[in-house]
Amino acid sequence: MTFTWTIVALVVVLGLCWRFLGSYMVAVYEGRTKWLGFVERPIYRLLGVDQKAEQSWKRYATSVIAFSAVALAITYAIFRIQGHLPFNPGKFGAVRPDTAWNTAVSFVTNTNWQSYSGETTMSYLSQMGALAVQNFLSASVGMAVAVALIRGFARKGSGTIGNFWVDFVRGTIYVLLPIAFVAAIVFITQGALQTLGGSAEVHNALNGVSQTLPRGPIASQEVIKQLGTNGGGFFNGNGAGPFENPTGLTNFLSCVLILCIPVALTYTFGKMVFSIRQGLAILAVMTVLFGGWLAMVTTAEHQGSPAMAAAGVVHQPLGNMEGKETRFGTPSSSLYNVTSTQTSTGSVDSAADSYTPMGGFGMITGMMLGEVSPGGVGTGLYSMLLFAVITVFIGGLMVGRTPEYLGKKIQAKEVKLAALGVLVMPITVLVLTAVAVSVSAGKAGPLNAGPHGFSEILYAYTSQTNNNGSGFGGLSANTPFYNITGTIGLLLGRFAIIVPVLALAGSLAAQRPVATSLGTFRTDRPMFVGLLTAVVLIVGALTFFPALALGPIVEHFSHGSFF
Template sequence: MGLTLTIVALVAVLAVAWRFLGSYMAAVYEGRSRFLRFVERPIYAAIGVDPEVEQSWQRYAASLIVFTGVVLLIGYVLLRLQGSLPLNPQHLPGVTPALSWNTIVSFVTNTNWQAYAGESTMSYMSQMGTLVLQNFLSASVGIAVAVALIRGFSRKGSKTIGNFWVDLVRGCLYILLPIAFVAGIIFIAQGAIQTLSGPATVTDTLNGVKQVIARGPVASQEVIKQFGTNGGGFFNANSAHPFENPTGLTNFLSIALLLAIPVALTYTFGKMVGSIRQGATILAAMVIIFGSWLSIATVAEHQANPAVAAAGLTAQPTGNMVGKEVRFGDTSSALFGVASTQTSTGSANSAYDSFTPMGGFALLTGMMIGEVTPGGVGSGLYTVLLFAIITVFLGGLMIGRTPEYLGKKIQAREVKLAALGVLVMPVVVLIITGIAAAIHAGRAGPLNSGPHGFSEILYAFTSAGNNNGSAFGGLSANTAFYNVMTSVAMLLGRFGIMVPVLALAGALAAKEVVAESLGTFRTDKPIFIGLLIGVILIVGALTFFPAVSLGPVIEALSHGKFF
């Protein structure tokens, strides 16, 4: 009952976001919404950008790459110097080199893989000055690239795809900041903490317990972590921690926030290419896949935990509660998990490592299908559009005609770029997982034995390669091997896709529009939804089936066996 009503409420909230946030974002990136001009103008003056001058895709990509290099460097230095900077009430020392590198890469790539334990590693300065900053910037970069690709479709014979700096600034100012600010106030009112005072020490006279309670500016980081599909928590326990996610309402809002932009961007896409139906078609494919995975996960998590049952407690009417919080319960945790893994957020309100085999399967494979249902902010849309191009290509092969998408001829160059963008992630994930499983430093990581141990490794690199950031948390991730290898996967998984996407945007923008004819394969009909779903699932299944078989599938089939 609770789950049904939660889903109904979620659909209602997201429908509003789709319609209104979606059209607002189109207005922002088309430059029609300009009420913050008075803030924008001095910023452009400070960074030396003329907002009216647009860039070719090469210039756009070069700006993005240089920007990334610079923020990586600045962030790395700030984390290393943490011990000498202010806002450090716990007097934490500088973060170690490998962990600093891993952390800054993970935040810049919108992954937010948590190799660190926030409360005992990161000062308030690092949390605010580095992690929160990158939560905003990496999300804005993601949306910028998606919008650049949309412009590729919506423009005719154009040499330019927008201005990277303008898109970056506008995304932060118009979209991320105002909504995060309002949501932050609700989170604080619900009990998420927001203070610069250090840890609190309390003594309970009832039981003599003395506690040191870590605190900090949590709510502000919490909301942008969800809204920007970042996922890196202030605390090690992430959204399971009562100070990050205190109530059923904050839990619901977290899920709504992390889905809002990826869902709404399909409306933005439709609006900007001149047909809302085109966006709705993409959204329909996303919703169908998301819904299927959600059913698997909620049913799975409502089952008894096999190990707890084997210990003698067979009746578990509240489902698998290992690693879950009472205030959320089994199905809300499963919903959170599916939403977080399929949006590349990677936040967690429960321990995904302790999910039932099929529950863990749903989370892991939800990432493997490429983070497109609906995927991360921006990255979800641009990746699903790569799949859409491959879909029309396959459709074209079937009917023996040059494929078109939104009036643009899809030729060899576009198909190559789309295929490259789609294949980068599985190649990176599988090769690095193979390396990790083959060498000692990799095999030293898992906490659990048997197939679940392999799942922990596979999950880690799937999460990094897809810029998700969630984890089967038992893995000891803060080692030189995992810090370096996950950072490689994160960088390739981010920029190995972004650069082909921008090249594609440039190629498409330069094309003229061909008139629709009787032979045109319609991309706003149910048949396209079906084909697109088929392509996404077939690519995912063909690449990952063997690996998944060795992990969650074996585990699910090992009735009565414990490792």
């Protein structure tokens, strides 16, 4: 399949997901889907939850944090005692404390940043009972928060925004589990591994060399890491290896799994606020940003490697193939990595560190936008809605009237909450990067000097604070310094945004809607789409351009041309 037809197929499949998966999720979160009620009801009894009782935003936020804290403690404990637990054919011992803590926080925050090699560090039980489980649970938490914010816009004079435990359970068993189950079967039929049989010993009779091939329950973890926009992987090589990503079909399906829920949630949003056009406006912004960044990275990688050209290899008909799988080539590799970094996924099928300066620029800036195009499951939608609130505030200033969004007045409280949610990430990234380049423990991490080494540090903190999880490579991140400072970014990038989002949901839900008038700024028109796109770009540029100028931009200009 040519790259053009790949894009066409992706658009068609995502269009179907937008309409039908989006509609299905409305039914799920409104409680109209009950075909797994025999599973759902016992969970509520076990949790001691009344599924008809709703929560204020404060109780909702408390439930999110309490659940995440318990999940963090259990995950950390499994890593520390895995040497004494079953399903450990590799006989791996306890994970080092700072690595265990960073990894536990990473998976609970839907980041899946891995500073270790999975196949030589984690037992099967850790992979299945900790990592894969958190892939489901952390994704469902993000979806629940997004739905709570949607209810804030949709409700009138309400003191509640839903019940976290009900939203969490329904998102897990009705959305994530069924799709992941079917997709795992497809991956297995294509050759992805799924076994508890331990490593395989291979002996080459021709040269007498023996090789140990690590195996494990890979397909089941692969699909939920993509579907939940988690990232990470069973192997250090991630989606570049045939055991995780065996064929072109699984490569394409990975992109579909990553994008389907974030895209479909825009339909869910439109349906729940009683205006599909509002959801289309949000989707249009996401599409414009995603298409622009895909074009940037694909063009950059198609031009070939500047380093190879400097070494005398002028003719590079396949583009920059350094660090890429020949099975996929530069276009599909660029699509996969852009999809991963434009969401909060972080899985890769090619080495980001080997991309051209502008290719790397595209991946890191995709995260710096806040991963809103379309962003992660739940996180992308609620982050974009924060930008939408700021946009209507700016629009109100331009016309000299109180701004409104979906019939709700956007006043000082709402603007402050939205601004806090938007600015937490860039402030955290820039502060942590500044610390890392100022102390010896931080400067010891990058394996490259100059702007490329700075890009490695900047990328690492951008990835962790955005709860993305991809790695630029070339950074020795499994050290106490990077594990501890990275954990700060992981926690702030998750919960310092979720709490303002839920507070905003509570504030909006309590309002009575105001009637529209001739002076109301329409938020379902192309003008709003353009203004919202501009706000996202301007905020990203103003906060990150100086840092980017020290890394990928100066590295790019040292090679001569724009692409």
